[in-house]
Amino acid sequence: MGRGAWLALTAAIALILCGCTAGSRSEDSAGPVVESSRATETPTATPLGDPDRLLTFAVVTHGTAGDSFWDVVKTGAEDAGAADNIEIDYQADPEPGGQAQLIDAATSSQVDGLIVSMPDPDALQESIARAEAAGIPVVTIDAGEERSAEFGALTHVGQSAASVGEGAGVRLREAGVTKLLCVIHEAGNVSLEERCQGAALGLGANPSGGDVEDVMHTMRVNASNIAVTETTIASELRTDPEIDGVLTLNPAVADAAAAAIEAAGSAAMLATFDLNADVFQSIRNGQILFAVDQQQYLQGYLPVVFLALYARNGNVVGGGQPVPTGPRYITVENVDSVEDLASNGTR
Amino acid sequence: MTAATSARGVPLTPGRSPLVRALSRPELGSVIGAVIIAAFFATQTAEFASSAGIANVLDVTATLGIMAVAVALLMIGGEFDLSAGVLTASTGLVTALLVDQLGVNIWEGIAWSLLFALAVGFLNGILVTRTRLPSFIVTLGTFLALQGINVGVTKHLTDTVQVGGVDEAQGYGAARAVFASTATIGDGQFRVAILWWIGVAVVATLLLIRTKFGNWIFASGGAPTSARSVGVPVGRTKILLFMTTATAAWLVGTISVVRLTSVQANVGLGEEFNYIIAAVIGGCLLTGGAGSAIGASIGALIYGMTQQGIVFAQWDTDWFPLFLGGMLLAAVLINTVVVRRRAEDSPG
Numbered sequence: 059m060g061r062g063a064w065l066a067l068t069a070a071i072a073l074i075l076c077g078c079t080a081g082s083r084s085e086d087s088a089g090p091v092v093e094s095s096r097a098t099e100t101p102t103a104t105p106l107g108d109p110d111r112l113l114t115f116a117v118v119t120h121g122t123a124g125d126s127f128w129d130v131v132k133t134g135a136e137d138a139g140a141a142d143n144i145e146i147d148y149q150a151d152p153e154p155g156g157q158a159q160l161i162d163a164a165t166s167s168q169v170d171g172l173i174v175s176m177p178d179p180d181a182l183q184e185s186i187a188r189a190e191a192a193g194i195p196v197v198t199i200d201a202g203e204e205r206s207a208e209f210g211a212l213t214h215v216g217q218s219a220a221s222v223g224e225g226a227g228v229r230l231r232e233a234g235v236t237k238l239l240c241v242i243h244e245a246g247n248v249s250l251e252e253r254c255q256g257a258a259l260g261l262g263a264n265p266s267g268g269d270v271e272d273v274m275h276t277m278r279v280n281a282s283n284i285a286v287t288e289t290t291i292a293s294e295l296r297t298d299p300e301i302d303g304v305l306t307l308n309p310a311v312a313d314a315a316a317a318a319i320e321a322a323g324s325a326a327m328l329a330t331f332d333l334n335a336d337v338f339q340s341i342r343n344g345q346i347l348f349a350v351d352q353q354q355y356l357q358g359y360l361p362v363v364f365l366a367l368y369a370r371n372g373n374v375v376g377g378g379q380p381v382p383t384g385p386r387y388i389t390v391e392n393v394d395s396v397e398d399l400a401s402n403g404t405r
Numbered sequence: 406m407t408a409a410t411s412a413r414g415v416p417l418t419p420g421r422s423p424l425v426r427a428l429s430r431p432e433l434g435s436v437i438g439a440v441i442i443a444a445f446f447a448t449q450t451a452e453f454a455s456s457a458g459i460a461n462v463l464d465v466t467a468t469l470g471i472m473a474v475a476v477a478l479l480m481i482g483g484e485f486d487l488s489a490g491v492l493t494a495s496t497g498l499v500t501a502l503l504v505d506q507l508g509v510n511i512w513e514g515i516a517w518s519l520l521f522a523l524a525v526g527f528l529n530g531i532l533v534t535r536t537r538l539p540s541f542i543v544t545l546g547t548f549l550a551l552q553g554i555n556v557g558v559t560k561h562l563t564d565t566v567q568v569g570g571v572d573e574a575q576g577y578g579a580a581r582a583v584f585a586s587t588a589t590i591g592d593g594q595f596r597v598a599i600l601w602w603i604g605v606a607v608v609a610t611l612l613l614i615r616t617k618f619g620n621w622i623f624a625s626g627g628a629p630t631s632a633r634s635v636g637v638p639v640g641r642t643k644i645l646l647f648m649t650t651a652t653a654a655w656l657v658g659t660i661s662v663v664r665l666t667s668v669q670a671n672v673g674l675g676e677e678f679n680y681i682i683a684a685v686i687g688g689c690l691l692t693g694g695a696g697s698a699i700g701a702s703i704g705a706l707i708y709g710m711t712q713q714g715i716v717f718a719q720w721d722t723d724w725f726p727l728f729l730g731g732m733l734l735a736a737v738l739i740n741t742v743v744v745r746r747r748a749e750d751s752p753g
Contacts, residue, residue, distance in 0.1 A: 124556035124566045124671030245723070278722040282674045285661055286712070289464045293716040296461075297452050310567075310669050317665075321594060322457075335569045336667055403564040 114145040115171040115365055116164035117358070119200070120157055120178075121150045126309060127332050127354055131199070133403050134358025135173065142366050154181035161185040165192050171365035173358075176202025176209075177247050183209060195368055197361040200354070201249040203380050212368060214380040215360045217352050222385045223253035226305060226329055226350050227260020229387070233327055233347055235261065235303030238274045239294060241315060243281035243308045250307050251276075253331065257305055275301065284314050291318035295326060303327045309334035309349075316345045333388060333405055338397045341390055349388040351396070355404045356383040431688030432700030434739035438686070438732065439703050439710070446714035453717045456591030466709030467598035468657045470702045472676075473683035474602075474609045475653035477701035479646045480684055481613070483626030483693030484533060484540040486650045488525065488547040490676030495551050496522050496658030497668040498559060501568040511574040511663075519655050525551070526651025530644030552674065559670040569667035577663075585664035598660050602702070605653065609698035622646065627694025682729065683708050686736040690744065707732060 117135045121128025132148045139146035147169065149160045154177070162185050164172055172194050176182055179202045186196055190210050198206040198214045206214035230238060238261055240254035258274040277294055279287040291314060295301055304319065304326050306312040312330035319326050330337060331350045340346040360381060367373040375381060388396055399405045446453040453462075472489060479486055496518045503514035529547055533540045559566055571577065584601075587594040613619040624632035625639045633639050662668050685691065686707055687700030711728050 122671055122674075123552070124559070124669065126566050126669065129560065129566045277716070278725075280675075282672050283676060284665055284669070284672060285468060286465050289461045290713065290716055290722075293452070293458070293461045293713050296457055297450065297717050297719060310672075313665070313667070323592075334565075334567055401563075401565065403560075 223256020460593030494673035526648035530647035
């Protein structure tokens with residue numbers, strides 16, 4: 059059995075085990091007491107400062123297995139861990155409840171640092187507080203920047219969805235787009251909504267939100283069926299010929315949108331968030347105007363480095379200010395320099 | 406065998422009026438529903454009934470329909486296959502990986518992919534018939550296993566979770582003509598998958614109505630114990646049905662990989678429920694023994710019309726699952742009424 063298959067298998071087993079531990083722990087009234095006594099014994103809030111100490115960090119995200127974006131985040135964390143002699147335990151659950159349980163499990167196993175993405179901050183608040191009470195430093199990544207400091211995280215590594223969306227909107231307006239179709243592929247993911255709202259502002263919508271509908275229309279698609287996504291976008295373009303721009307938030311959906319624009323005979327310009335091989339191809343042949351690269355490899359890599367520096371040397375980068383990993387705009391001018399790296403699974 | 410004969414609308418007592426006979430057909434509710442939905446969206450938006458609109462609706466319907474027909478046969482035979490959705494991704498991945506990693510001719514990749522699908526179907530069938538475990542659990546197991554294999558193997562071989570480059574394979578042009586070509590009628594581009602769907606539905610209908618194997622399917626799902634006692638090979642029938650859904654998944658996976666020229670390892674998840682939904686809307690009973698391939702096709706058509714109709718009508722697509730849920734409940738209620746009436750009519 060190959061390494062990938064083993065990873066998948068052990069991850070699956072670990073997930074099951076973690077789920078059980080977390081579940082049984084919440085029923086166990088002795089749990090929190092044990093935990094708080096540990097917190098007083100080892101005041102890990104002050105770093106140990108031992109440069110040779112073997113560290114274990116848990117990464118808990120909301121990505122699904124096989125998602126190209128999160129796969130790169132995972133690779134980033136693992137590469138940083140390998141470079142710095144740190145054990146990385148990557149876990150993910152797209153459901154907020156499951157994510158909270160994974161954080162609880164990481165807390166129980168007394169990891170030295172916790173890296174969490176927060177698409178639904180409220181749902182994770184209690185679990186993150188519990189981890190911090192146990193003396194585990196937390197870095198938030200990707201989604202949840204606005205609540206990160208409030209939750210006591212060391213820092214946030216990611217990109218603000220609203221401002222990046224706005225940046226994309228401005229670029230689209232400069233290219234001549236007047237009415238945008240913003241395609242959302244995960245229902246209920248707040249940061250995707252924020253990207254679309256940001257794009258509407260960038261296109262010149264009134265911030266009070268009154269005329270957002272004039273410049274932007276959002277639609278939901280199911281990214282697990284790309285063929286249907288393509289057809290649905292084509293239907294939308296045919297129905298509303300005023301749409302002259304499409305913004306997708308996922309590279310697989312971008313491929314579908316490129317095909318849909320062609321099928322519908324639309325002249326709409328296309329831009330996307332995030333990259334894959336087909337997106338590079340489409341940028342080169344002009345079907346995609348630009349891709350907003352979050353450089354999510356950094357969202358995996360940097361938190362590991364930050365937490366290691368904190369644990370070993372007491373450093374807090376930027377005094378806890380959010381660290382933006384993007385955006386980097388990939389256009390026809392710079393696509394060649396990035397493309398080779400994507401096949402390594404790091405872009 | 407009573408359930409079998411009545412499910413196919415054969416009159417149990419001579420002289421029943423055509424209306425009563427029609428009311429006991431399993432796909433009746435879905436036909437009425439399809440007509441109402443088509444009429445409704447046609448009045449809401451001109452796009453819906455245009456050539457392009459119909460092409461889009463049928464595009465969604467075709468691949469769903471192929472799966473729904475196969476899943477309907479299996480459900481008539483009294484079993485479920487939850488692994489069918491993820492298998493559409495697995496088969497596409499097998500083809501894409503062979504083409505991309507080993508540089509084989511695409512037809513060779515497609516052939517190996519079919520073998521893989523048949524093996525998965527056979528495994529599902531053997532596990533269900535030998536262990537007598539509910540197929541819900543067994544195929545949930547294969548579903549999860551395939552999901553893990555899809556991501557794990559793809560990541561291991563390519564370092565990413567996406568396989569592309571299918572269009573650079575030898576023989577791609579011919580494969581595209583067979584699996585993913587389009588025909589332009591008016592301003593609509595009709596996909597060849599629609600022909601595959603119609604072909605699958607016709608073959609499945611003939612199989613159910615005209616052949617001994619069709620009788621075996623109804624008997625295996627409707628009354629397995631009596632079926633066994635009159636010599637129906639229930640186990641073999643069910644294994645063949647699982648291999649049929651797997652073959653359908655291979656067909657859909659192949660259509661998809663040839664059309665999109667790449668596969669992402671996590672696609673297909675959750676699609677298995679759409680197949681079951683389409684089959685149930687089309688009149689399949691969850692308890693087995695009743696249903697039809699035509700009904701499942703109409704169920705898929707209802708799904709496609711509603712999904713695209715909401716877009717054409719410029720409604721918020723957030724509401725689509727609500728409509729789907731409403732239609733599923735309505736279909737199940739109508740099916741229950743039909744079954745009850747049939748039971749009351751039946752002399753035995």
